[in-house]
Amino acid sequence: PINPDRLWASLAAMAEIGATAKGGSCRLALSDEDKAGRDLFVSWCEAAGCTVTVDRVGNIFARRPGSDPSLPPVVMGSHLDTQPTGGRFDGVFGVLAGLEVIRSLNDRGLATRHPVEVAVWTNEEGSRFSPPMMGSGVATGVFTLDEILDKIAQDGARLGDELVRTGYAGDAPVEHPMHAYLEAHIEQGPVLEVEEKEIGVVTGAQGQRWYEVTVTGVEAHAGPTPMRLRRDALVASARMVTAVQALGLETPGDACTTVGILDVHPHSRNVIPGRVFFTVDLRHPDAATLAGMDRRFRDAVAAIADEAGVTAEVADFWEFPPTPFDATLVKRVRDAAAGFGFSHRDIVSGAGHDAVYVAGKVPTAMVFIPCEDGISHNEVENIAPADGARGAAVLFEALVATAGA
Amino acid sequence: PINPDRLWASLAAMAEIGATAKGGSCRLALSDEDKAGRDLFVSWCEAAGCTVTVDRVGNIFARRPGSDPSLPPVVMGSHLDTQPTGGRFDGVFGVLAGLEVIRSLNDRGLATRHPVEVAVWTNEEGSRFSPPMMGSGVATGVFTLDEILDKIAQDGARLGDELVRTGYAGDAPVEHPMHAYLEAHIEQGPVLEVEEKEIGVVTGAQGQRWYEVTVTGVEAHAGPTPMRLRRDALVASARMVTAVQALGLETPGDACTTVGILDVHPHSRNVIPGRVFFTVDLRHPDAATLAGMDRRFRDAVAAIADEAGVTAEVADFWEFPPTPFDATLVKRVRDAAAGFGFSHRDIVSGAGHDAVYVAGKVPTAMVFIPCEDGISHNEVENIAPADGARGAAVLFEALVATAGA
Numbered sequence: 001p002i003n004p005d006r007l008w009a010s011l012a013a014m015a016e017i018g019a020t021a022k023g024g025s026c027r028l029a030l031s032d033e034d035k036a037g038r039d040l041f042v043s044w045c046e047a048a049g050c051t052v053t054v055d056r057v058g059n060i061f062a063r064r065p066g067s068d069p070s071l072p073p074v075v076m077g078s079h080l081d082t083q084p085t086g087g088r089f090d091g092v093f094g095v096l097a098g099l100e101v102i103r104s105l106n107d108r109g110l111a112t113r114h115p116v117e118v119a120v121w122t123n124e125e126g127s128r129f130s131p132p133m134m135g136s137g138v139a140t141g142v143f144t145l146d147e148i149l150d151k152i153a154q155d156g157a158r159l160g161d162e163l164v165r166t167g168y169a170g171d172a173p174v175e176h177p178m179h180a181y182l183e184a185h186i187e188q189g190p191v192l193e194v195e196e197k198e199i200g201v202v203t204g205a206q207g208q209r210w211y212e213v214t215v216t217g218v219e220a221h222a223g224p225t226p227m228r229l230r231r232d233a234l235v236a237s238a239r240m241v242t243a244v245q246a247l248g249l250e251t252p253g254d255a256c257t258t259v260g261i262l263d264v265h266p267h268s269r270n271v272i273p274g275r276v277f278f279t280v281d282l283r284h285p286d287a288a289t290l291a292g293m294d295r296r297f298r299d300a301v302a303a304i305a306d307e308a309g310v311t312a313e314v315a316d317f318w319e320f321p322p323t324p325f326d327a328t329l330v331k332r333v334r335d336a337a338a339g340f341g342f343s344h345r346d347i348v349s350g351a352g353h354d355a356v357y358v359a360g361k362v363p364t365a366m367v368f369i370p371c372e373d374g375i376s377h378n379e380v381e382n383i384a385p386a387d388g389a390r391g392a393a394v395l396f397e398a399l400v401a402t403a404g405a
Numbered sequence: 406p407i408n409p410d411r412l413w414a415s416l417a418a419m420a421e422i423g424a425t426a427k428g429g430s431c432r433l434a435l436s437d438e439d440k441a442g443r444d445l446f447v448s449w450c451e452a453a454g455c456t457v458t459v460d461r462v463g464n465i466f467a468r469r470p471g472s473d474p475s476l477p478p479v480v481m482g483s484h485l486d487t488q489p490t491g492g493r494f495d496g497v498f499g500v501l502a503g504l505e506v507i508r509s510l511n512d513r514g515l516a517t518r519h520p521v522e523v524a525v526w527t528n529e530e531g532s533r534f535s536p537p538m539m540g541s542g543v544a545t546g547v548f549t550l551d552e553i554l555d556k557i558a559q560d561g562a563r564l565g566d567e568l569v570r571t572g573y574a575g576d577a578p579v580e581h582p583m584h585a586y587l588e589a590h591i592e593q594g595p596v597l598e599v600e601e602k603e604i605g606v607v608t609g610a611q612g613q614r615w616y617e618v619t620v621t622g623v624e625a626h627a628g629p630t631p632m633r634l635r636r637d638a639l640v641a642s643a644r645m646v647t648a649v650q651a652l653g654l655e656t657p658g659d660a661c662t663t664v665g666i667l668d669v670h671p672h673s674r675n676v677i678p679g680r681v682f683f684t685v686d687l688r689h690p691d692a693a694t695l696a697g698m699d700r701r702f703r704d705a706v707a708a709i710a711d712e713a714g715v716t717a718e719v720a721d722f723w724e725f726p727p728t729p730f731d732a733t734l735v736k737r738v739r740d741a742a743a744g745f746g747f748s749h750r751d752i753v754s755g756a757g758h759d760a761v762y763v764a765g766k767v768p769t770a771m772v773f774i775p776c777e778d779g780i781s782h783n784e785v786e787n788i789a790p791a792d793g794a795r796g797a798a799v800l801f802e803a804l805v806a807t808a809g810a
């Protein structure tokens with residue numbers, strides 16, 4: 001029901017903005033590149049006859065009217081921001097598949113009862129500004145607008161200032177009425193590819209707990225300070241990184257554990273590190289198991305710090321519980337995949353998505369497509385054009401079934 | 406023979422330049438603060454009647470004439486640059502003890518046969534620009550002037566440009582004739598304090614080998630990427646940090662092993678690190694043992710990389726072999742300490758010093774004084790004023806014995 005070549009051409013055009021050496025994209029949230037990507041998207045939506053509004057946290061909504069103006073919209077969407085060395089499809093695919101659905105409705109002159117929208121949520125990645133899923137989090141009341149406007153980037157910029165600078169400090173209220181929400185996305189993992197499934201029917205997302213750990217030892221000279229007298233914050237942190245990995249390997253049922261950032265102070269070749277800061281990301285589909293991981297993680301850090309003669313502070317940074325999606329909408333995605341004869345399976349999302357926050361307020365489902373070697377958050381991230389076309393087709397069917405023909 | 410109060414007051418005045426919150430100093434090589442410290446030193450030397458010259462790598466020589474102008478100078482000295490969170494005495498003590506010796510010679514109207522100089526060597530610390538001991542290394546032919554002028558700082562600045570900017574791109578040739586070299590320094594370790602010795606008679610310096618390690622894995626999403634499929638560059642690096650520490654603990658005879666810098670790429674909370682860079686510093690007083698440590702270190706890194714499915718490149722960055730000082734000059738230091746009745750012991754320097762490079766060309770010795778808790782390369786670095794006075798007195802006696810009364 002959709003135009004695969006147009007979808008692919010749009011993905012390619014977007015990928016030129018912030019293109020990286022190894023074929024990926026770098027459009028950090030509210031950077032110049034993110035602004036350019038948003039501007040391009042808005043121009044496409046206006047050309048497709050949509051009305052574009054921007055809310056106070058920079059979320060963009062492009063609306064195609066429905067036949068009953070009193071009804072709230074069925075919203076598709078995802079994000080256009082990327083990781084520092086991000087791929088061309090993470091987030092972008094969901095946004096441009098949504099646009100492709102609207103373009104295809106236009107091609108066929110199809111009217112829907114509900115208005116249909118494509119949303120671009122601000123800062124889903126949580127890399128330049130953290131935590132992730134900020135725009136959808138503000139829209140659904142998880143975060144207050146004020147706390148998010150005051151977030152400071154890794155590069156020192158304030159989020160509210162960057163919204164103004166890039167022209168995306170809109171005036172629409174952040175509460176956005178929605179009838180239902182549908183997000184298409186690459187799987188970002190290997191399951192669909194390994195099992196040779198064309199579509200993932202996402203039943204929900206695993207829970208996440210993020211932490212910040214600060215380890216404090218004693219700075220001293222790397223030469224004349226005997227090994228036994230050292231209180232080396234990096235040596236202790238290295239053991240903690242190993243313990244975090246062991247926790248992921250040993251916890252049954254698809255646990256994931258990652259240290260993504262680690263900063264050493266004072267960062268000098270011949271100084272025993274006196275302070276180390278690192279981040280920890282723990283994930284599990286089961287709430288009780290995730291709670292157990294939280295305890296084991298804290299215990300391991302405390303025991304290692306004790307043994308190494310350093311102190312370690314563990315601060316909670318961000319979390320969300322395992323989140324199921326709406327059974328009716330999930331079934332609609334499954335039925336659409338089956339209707340086309342696409343091979344498919346139910347799957348739990350390993351990543352957080354804007355859909356997770358929206359699911360707390362509005363019936364929500366997601367459509368996954370496979371990605372090459374299961375690799376994402378990497379410049380080499382890739383999909384087969386045919387997989388993109390199948391995902392957009394399933395999104396089209398589920399959208400039409402939900403918005404009413 | 407020297408004026409302890411004047412010495413202490415000079416140390417205090419210098420410490421005000423780049424003073425840090427916790428009572429230390431930050432005068433990174435060729436920063437604004439380093440320039441201010443050098444300017445203050447030069448003004449003091451001129452007030453003491455010295456002639457000041459600056460060579461092409463920014464080394465400063467303040468000369469008090471000798472009675473025989475045909476003779477090369479006996480040089481005292483050290484450095485004024487500090488670590489990012491450095492102390493008030495590391496380097497500074499040797500420079501200002503040298504100045505105090507010249508001031509005391511002036512007070513007494515004492516003439517020496519050889520001219521007497523105080524040297525301030527450029528960038529001894531090797532923190533902002535690396536490796537360490539650059540100024541003394543150029544003066545003694547270990548490095549070429551051109552390679553050092555082209556060194557790039559952690560902050561991106563070029564050393565040659567920073568010399569010009571701070572006004573220390575002198576025109577004196579880098580080869581500086583010297584009759585002998587004497588450097589006073591804080592021990593930077595705990596030995597003298599623990600053994601309650603007032604003076605360390607430094608017989609030489611242990612050898613050092615510095616490396617840069619780059620570990621390359623595969624960036625991927627922290628959520629949907631199963632633990633068993635990861636090639637996490639930080640997890641592998643953490644094991645290498647642990648192995649480097651184990652090497653220091655297990656090698657007999659005062660081995661020291663340190664990872665001081667570790668940088669994670671792409672530095673995002675929810676991305677499995679694809680690349681880690683870290684520095685390694687291995688030290689031992691015995692050349693054969695140090696060579697064995699080099700082999701074990703390389704083997705450990707290779708084995709861990711192999712097991713973790715990542716690659717690791719080890720690059721040699723800097724090294725010098727265990728370096729003995731001149732027996733005659735060392736005896737002069739020992740005799741001076743004994744003559745004053747100061748408790749003393751022979752000691753091998755755990756740190757590199759400008760004296761190590763100078764020792765390759767010119768008879769050299771060092772005088773150590775204790776520092777509080779053996780702590781250095783730390784803002785809390787401290788000495789007892791009486792220890793400083795004793796060290797300057799020993800320096801005075803050894804200088805006079807060498808320069809000829």
Ligand SMILES: NC(=O)NCCC(=O)O
Pocket residue numbers: 124125126132133350351352353627628675
């Ligand atoms: N898809 C994605 O990267 N979302 C950000 C939150 C997460 O790391 O799961």
Ligand SMILES: NC(=O)NCCC(=O)O
Pocket residue numbers: 222223270529530531537538755756757758
């Ligand atoms: N004293 C000192 O820190 N020298 C720099 C070279 C070294 O780290 O040993």
